[in-house]
Amino acid sequence: MTETGTRERILHAAARLLSESDGAPLSTRAVCAAAGIGAPTLYHHFGDKDGLLDAVVAYGFERHIADERAQQTTGDPVQDLRRGWDGHVAYGREYPAFYTLMYGTGRRGGAAEEARRILVEVLEKVARAGRLRVPVETAAGMIGAACVGVTLGLISGDRGDPELSPRTREAVLAAVTTDQAADGPSSPSALAVALATALADRAPTALSEAENTLLREWLTRLAGA
Incomplete structure (x- = not known):
C-alpha cells in the first residue's frame, strides 16, 4: 500500500x-x-499522538467544511448567517468527539480557521449590504464565541431548553445586524461598516495615504458609535 493509502487507513x-x-x-x-499497522508506522506518519489527533480532527471536519462551501446563498446574507449557525451546531451534536477536540481543548487547526474564514466572508456580504452594526471582526468574534459556547453546552448534556440555540442565535444576530433591506436606509454605524468593508482591499486613489488613514479612523469611530 502507498504512503498515502496507509495514512488514510490510519485516519479512517x-x-x-x-x-x-x-x-x-x-x-x-x-x-x-484497527488499522493493522505497528506503532512505528503510526509515528512515521503523524510524529506523535498529538500529531495524530490534529490530523484526525481536521479529517473529521473536512466534510463539514466542504458542505459549508457547497451551500448556495439564500440571497439574504443574514439568513445565510442563520443557516451557517444551525449547520455548525448540528455538526457538533452529530460528531461531538471531533467537535470537542477542536473547540473544547484548544486544538484549533486549519479546519477551524477555514470555518472562521467562511463566517467572515458571509459577514462581509452583510456589511456591504449595509446591514452590519459592528465591524466584521467584532461580529465574527461575537458569533463564533456564542455559537461554540452553545454547541459545547449542548454536547455536554445541557439540553433542558430546546430553544437554547435559536434564541441565542437570534439575540446575537440582533446585536450585530440590522433588518434594513440592502437598498434601503440604514444606520450611520452600519453604513460606516459597509464603506470600511468595501474599501478594505482597495483604498481610494483620489486620497493620499494620510487621508486614507484618517478616513479609516473616522469609519472605525462611526462603526463603533
Missing part, C-alpha cells in the same frame, strides 16, 4: 474509534490494531 480507523469512544481518550494502541 482513528476517526471511527473516536466517534465510538463516547468521550474516552483515543488510544494509539487501539488505532494501530
Whole structure:
C-alpha cells in the first residue's frame, strides 16, 4: 500500500474509534490494531499522538467544511448567517468527539480557521449590504464565541431548553445586524461598516495615504458609535 493509502487507513480507523469512544481518550494502541499497522508506522506518519489527533480532527471536519462551501446563498446574507449557525451546531451534536477536540481543548487547526474564514466572508456580504452594526471582526468574534459556547453546552448534556440555540442565535444576530433591506436606509454605524468593508482591499486613489488613514479612523469611530 502507498504512503498515502496507509495514512488514510490510519485516519479512517482513528476517526471511527473516536466517534465510538463516547468521550474516552483515543488510544494509539487501539488505532494501530484497527488499522493493522505497528506503532512505528503510526509515528512515521503523524510524529506523535498529538500529531495524530490534529490530523484526525481536521479529517473529521473536512466534510463539514466542504458542505459549508457547497451551500448556495439564500440571497439574504443574514439568513445565510442563520443557516451557517444551525449547520455548525448540528455538526457538533452529530460528531461531538471531533467537535470537542477542536473547540473544547484548544486544538484549533486549519479546519477551524477555514470555518472562521467562511463566517467572515458571509459577514462581509452583510456589511456591504449595509446591514452590519459592528465591524466584521467584532461580529465574527461575537458569533463564533456564542455559537461554540452553545454547541459545547449542548454536547455536554445541557439540553433542558430546546430553544437554547435559536434564541441565542437570534439575540446575537440582533446585536450585530440590522433588518434594513440592502437598498434601503440604514444606520450611520452600519453604513460606516459597509464603506470600511468595501474599501478594505482597495483604498481610494483620489486620497493620499494620510487621508486614507484618517478616513479609516473616522469609519472605525462611526462603526463603533
